[in-house]
Amino acid sequence: MSFTDLGLADGIVRAVTEHGYSIPTPIQAQAIPAVLAGGDLLAGAQTGTGKTAGFTLPILHRLATSGTPHASASAQRPIRALVLTPTRELAAQVEESVRTYSKYLNLNSAVIFGGVGINPQIKLLKHGVDILVATPGRLLDHMQQGTVNLSKVEILVLDEADRMLDMGFIKDIRRVLAVLPKNRQNLLFSATFSNEIKALADGLLNSPAMIEVARRNSTVEVIEQKIHPVDRDKKHPMLAHLIKTNNWSQVLVFTRTKHGANKLVEQLEKDGISGMAIHGNKSQSARTRALSEFKDGSLQVLVATDIAARGIDIDQLPHVVNYDLPNVPEDYVHRIGRTGRAGATGEAVSLVCVDELDMLKDIEKLIKRKLPSEVIVGFEPDLNAKPQPIQRRSNDAPGRRPQGRGNAPAKSAKAPGAKPSGPNGQVRSFGGNANARPAAPHRSGGRGR
Structure with a gap:
């Protein structure tokens, strides 16, 4: 199967091909048709399987082929797709992927997150953005200041949803959901399917397609x-x-x-x-x-x-x-x-x-496996040592679940998901660009999160 076989627009296939990709990974082969069909989706895949392209490519196709809602080139572009991610780095990588594969489309994108100045982001949003990638905290900052308009969002993506729940973003997410149009497509991507994720999906998704390309909570065999x-x-x-x-x-x-x-x-x-x-x-x-x-x-x-x-x-x-x-x-x-x-x-x-x-x-x-153990000579542990209490939670992740005890398509000649080098030697990753580097104002972008 090729990306052309999946029914993607010529401009998207051209951009993908230019970066040396031809074979979709399993999550992409299943997710892309599901998103193109227009329904809601609950998708799970191990990290490194290319799930970012599982939603970025079909979103680009849907927005590019459904026409632009603004009447003229001078009219401000409304935000039509919103992608929420838990961390700044992931947000930057997702937006880089969007930008890379929308090269031949009349679509633009932006990323907003905390830890940097908000004014360049405000200026960027004023010019109009088709696809916005954001962390929840900084998006709420813009909502409170009235500098972002989400009334025209057609597609919502919750990326790494399990991590967002772990980090205590559920209230922020609900505040965002409250201002979005009721009639929209919802895509929930998660590396694991916990009970909390299923509960979130039940309240958010409408008769979703469900994809899980790897055993739940499995570790990559390689x-x-x-x-x-x-x-x-x-x-x-x-x-x-x-x-x-x-x-x-x-x-x-x-x-x-x-x-x-x-x-x-x-x-x-x-x-x-x-x-x-x-x-x-x-x-x-x-x-x-x-x-x-x-x-x-x-x-x-x-x-x-x-x-x-x-x-x-x-x-x-x-x-x-x-x-x-x-x-x-x-x-x-x-x-x-x-x-x-x-x-x-x-x-x-x-x-x-x-x-x-x-x-x-x-x-x-x-x-569901016992990890092999190897004692390093010169570092043999004291078998009589007694366990001591350790810090059970870091402040890095507010709202983490308490613990009971104690976060690509391939070249045709490579295995699915291989990451070939693009022009200038930059590595292009469908899970997010490996060389993504935030740079104001376009790459500026939760509130210290």
Whole structure:
């Protein structure tokens, strides 16, 4: 099956083809026809499967072929499609994807999120926007100031809906829903289908088509997963040892807290390992710089909290390390999904101390498999060590669910979902552009979220 076979407009197929894609991934092959049919959709897929294109491509087709509602070129364009995402990075990547594949269409797009000035966004919205990608907090800011008009929205997308619920955005989402036209198409995309997601879908969607291309809460099979038992005070030396011994050149490391991320970066720097942290307390410019340097290979280690787990899309990322196990078992799936994307192989390593054994059990129960364990010589854990209480929640994710114990089409010659390089060597990702870099005013864009 090709993108032409899916019935997409010639301009969209041309843009897709120019970037080296020809074969839709499974989620795209199912979601695109469903969205084109005009009905509501509830779709679930593992991270890295290209679900962003599952809604961006058919939305572009529907808006391009249904005609523009404004009477003349001088009339302001109304917002016809609204995409809500949980994080700034994901919002930027989604809008980049929209912009890339609307290259030959008379449509425009914009992204708005917090952490940057609101005035450039206000100016941009005044000119008129067909497709708006936003985080909930900043969208509410614009709604309160009367600088955004959502009365003409035809299509609503909730992207990474499970993450938005985890982060406590449900009230914000409901406030947005209250001002949207009742007659609209609703698309809900989620990496996991929790009971909360099903409840949200029941209240939002009207007789939706349902797509789930992977086993619920499954982990990508091409990712090699293992744990290294270690004492809590030996995690940093072990990580430095693994990076140096294995010559890891690009490593994404997850910590439980923002303070832990900052401390780890300082420790790694003393070991001669370049690293930067990305979390909710970092300015948008610092977050953008860290992602940019990590993606281009000039930064060896990026240390992140779960706030960034869904917004990092890096081509061929080889290694993900859980320095701390996540508070919420589902976050393990999203974390390791940063590697092994689009059919590529990857390695996910978890450093587990005695304090985290209950967390490990919860993760293994969720993914329905026992993770292989490997003790590193020189870092053998003390078998008599007693567990100590650990911080169960980071302020990075307000409103997170309490835990009971303790976030592409392929080249024809590649596996579905492979990410070929576009012109100028930039990697184009249907899950969001791997080189997305916010730049005012077009890429400006929740309220510190």
